[in-house]
Amino acid sequence: MTRVGVVAGIGAAALVGLSVLFLVRPAPERNGASVAPAASGPAEAQPGFLYGRATGDDDIVYEGRLRFGGDQEAFWGDFFNGRKTDNPWDVHVPGRREARGSIEVFGLTIGGDDRTDLARPFMSRFGDIARIETSVGETRVTLKSSTTVVLDRFSAGDIDDGVRVWDRQRGVVDLDPRSLHRVEFLPTPPLAGAPSRLHGTVRTRVGDFTGFVAWNQQDAVGADSFEGGTNGGDQRLRYDTIRAIARQSPESARVTLVDGREIVLSGTFDTGRGHRGVYVDDARYGRVLIAWDIFERVDFSSRGSGPGYDDFARGRPLTGHVTTRHRRLTGRLVYDFDESETTETLDVVSQAITYNIPFDLIAAIVRRDTGGDARRATVLLRSGEALHLERTGDLAETNAGILVFGDGRDEPEYLRWRDVERIDLEPPNEP
DSSP states (O other), X not given: OOOOOOOSOOOHHHHHHHTTOEEESOXXXXXXXXXXXXXXXXXXXXXXXXEEEEEETTOOEEEEEEEETTTSOOBTXXXXXXXXXXXXXXGGSTTHHHHHTOEEETXXXXXXXXXXXXXXXXXXXXXXXXXXXXXXXXXXXXXXXXXXXXXXXXXXXXXXXXXXXXXXXTEEEEEOTTTEEEEEEOOOOOEESOOOBOEEEEEETTEXXXXXXXXXXXXXXXXXXXXXXXXXXXXXXXXGGEEEEEEEETTEEEEEETTSOEEEEXXXXXXXXXXXXXXXXXXXXXEEEEOTTTEEEEEEEOOOSOOOGGGSOOOOBOEEEEEEXXXXXEEEXXXXXXXXXXXXXXXXXXXXXXXXXXXXXXXXXXXSOTTSOTTEEEEEETTSOEEEEESOGGGSTTOOOEEEEGGGOSSOEEEOGGGEEEXXXXXXXXX
16 A cells, blocks of 8 residues: 655646556556456456446546556455545534634634644545545545545545556556546456455464455465565566465565475565565454564465455444443444544554454453553454453554544534543444
């Protein structure tokens, strides 16, 4: 998920020229690895791949399998990232309304108290999104729930590297981000020539995780290339020729091929130096990111392409009960002045693992660890498992607090995070 800033101040004439800046050509999945043309081979059910219609400024509509950035996000469980232009909940911060009425004179703010920073990043699974629309100044993301989120166009994250479309009539098309106008997501029909998806068990010093894998955060299909160097020169290996990858040293990896050969590679992001971690879509937790420092080994296995677009249920408002030392409140919740729907995620780093846990998997959050460790909190999952996590990210003391809209009220009660003892969330099947 790279973030390439869009340069502001481009002249109108340049924008016109750039509006047709796309390539219509057979393209690799990544780093020159060849793929079959869009129309080759028999069509097979591959519901996990992104699919939709992409429209450029020229109003030409391309329909087919999608991959953002050309070689990055490719599946419904992958995350679309950006930066919100505003926080719709900040008017409910005590004293915030007065702050929003302040004025600025010669760079000085007069009146109000606007010290609370509620700027938030945006992160949503592609399977939870209905469409993405871009204009000169903003990117609008409409979720399946009909909620619309406005992102800063110049820091819109995953839209900044464009979109690759495997169009059935035109072949493989790379749409430049500056000419991309709209992406509408659709359930994936049977596909011809789609590569395999990486799946396996990742072993770490703190436990094992099994699910769909994205190596170095973005290599997720068999046609992607694993790169590294040996004394004999540079090597580029397709992932569908690899059986396992093990950490050899802080800057090298031992690769076991399907034919049984082993190769020690080093010197690249894929082999340790600057490695960004391994994503695993573990069904127990949603998605985890495993840091290279605790990674030990991944053994690949075959498991299809993953859940389809219709497998991602429409998000509903987050509801439940919040218990403090003195009272218990019930209603619609906004967690940390940001998360308000069941499809959003609780994001925590613990023991070098980043957890992105959808709220619909969570039964309760206990601010203090039930095991008595003051440095941790407990997250109770609907599966019955209790996660004892470090108090970082959404569990840290920097949490902005909880809003509770009780009895259908328009105005919520605000609870400081330090006053919260426990949050019990309504099951997804309840209104």
